[in-house]
Amino acid sequence: EIVMTQSPATLSVSPGERATLSCRASQSVSSNLAWYQQKPGQAPRLLIYGASTRATGIPARFSGSGSGTEFTLTISSLQSEDFAVYYCQQYNNWLSGFGPGTKVDIK
Amino acid sequence: QVQLVESGGGLVKPGGSLRLSCAASGFTFSDYYMSWIRQAPGKGLEWVSYISSSGSTIYYADSVKGRFTISRDNAKNSLYLQMNSLRAEDTAVYYCARSPHGMDVWGQGTTVTVSS
Numbered sequence: 001e002i003v004m005t006q007s008p009a010t011l012s013v014s015p016g017e018r019a020t021l022s023c024r025a026s027q028s029v030s031s032n033l034a035w036y037q038q039k040p041g042q043a044p045r046l047l048i049y050g051a052s053t054r055a056t057g058i059p060a061r062f063s064g065s066g067s068g069t070e071f072t073l074t075i076s077s078l079q080s081e082d083f084a085v086y087y088c089q090q091y092n093n094w095l096s097g098f099g100p101g102t103k104v105d106i107k
Numbered sequence: 108q109v110q111l112v113e114s115g116g117g118l119v120k121p122g123g124s125l126r127l128s129c130a131a132s133g134f135t136f137s138d139y140y141m142s143w144i145r146q147a148p149g150k151g152l153e154w155v156s157y158i159s160s161s162g163s164t165i166y167y168a169d170s171v172k173g174r175f176t177i178s179r180d181n182a183k184n185s186l187y188l189q190m191n192s193l194r195a196e197d198t199a200v201y202y203c204a205r206s207p208h209g210m211d212v213w214g215q216g217t218t219v220t221v222s223s
Contacts, residue, residue: 032208034208034209036152036209036210038152043213043214044202044210044213045213046209046210050208087151087152089152089154089209091206094154095168097168098152098154099151
């Protein structure tokens, strides 16, 4: 089983600042890594797939990087609508899935 | 537009059964792998099950293996999750999602509550 971990658990950021979220896999998932944003009461939204490809309609301030076991989601300049929980998910092996999430809140 | 709509959730006693449905529209359902994902109250996302476009390949999380069955009817553009021997820990919002690379389209979710 591939175990996904995320850090930090909570990230406090001021609007306009840069946010860097980390995701680690217990074994290589190649570039089969996605990032999601979830706001309270809503379904998750796909932000990034293939570790670095933005999904349709996702603003350019969201970027993903990494491969193998170490991945990063960067939000270059946080907007008010970006305060949410972010999950990573590996889909290299469908027998496991999501990290525990990083909550990005207002500093 | 591309849409997934779940239904079938509700309150069920421990040991009971429910069948969830997910109706797809706005895309060629038979071209896509599909997944069920759940989220317990106040918790993170948990992948539950996955089915290939033809239905020939299926995976389950260990937590539901032997109790849940995923299926699809491509003629009806529908995905299903048969849930048997339900436990309190199965209480969650259940989402279906289109799964070409990660999960790019999600439904709004249906709530399953297992309680006596």
